[in-house]
Amino acid sequence: MEQAKGYDNKELHVGDIVRFHTPYPDEDPNTIFIVLWSYYDPEGKSSRAEVVKFDPVLKHYPVIQKWFIRDLERVPEVSPELLQQIALFMKSKLGNAIISKLIV
Template sequence: MEHSAAYDNKDLHVGDIVRFHTPYPDEDPNTIFIVLWSYYDPAGKSSRAELVKFDQSSKQTPVIQKWFIRDLERVPEVSPELLKQIELFMKSKLGNAIISKLVI
């Protein structure tokens, strides 16, 4: 299996808030993403998640990307304020096409 016991990335679901567990030096370690879809490969080699980057300041439509689940970890504690900001972000930036997939 590709999952590490050190990182909480098992059974990611739609709406989970995640980040890279080991970001590159030039990346912000506090960048968070919202899971839109996840696929766990039965062979454990190419499990992936479709994510949207949480960025309130962006004026553009957010880019949806696919990443290996083994590179992600669930954000352990999310404040109620941040949850509210994410909910507003998903409603205002992405529209009904994606918010309907999420359970917020």
């Protein structure tokens, strides 16, 4: 997948809210992720971000994945309601599991 110059994915930091800029037809384009960690390869070929899938109804362990940064973009506008839901998600037991993973 070629990276277009217009996607906002430079200098992703912990807590950034991202999505796939060009989702596949079988993927939900509204799926968002929260960045837990990012690594920028100096050559730019294998820069990756570890993200947790935001799913407010998830009752089990959070879905944590690694994706190429070139496939992601920051969500341009996040509503206050969604920010509140994300804050609750991160403070829940799921969020505690994520923090434990980061500390360990």
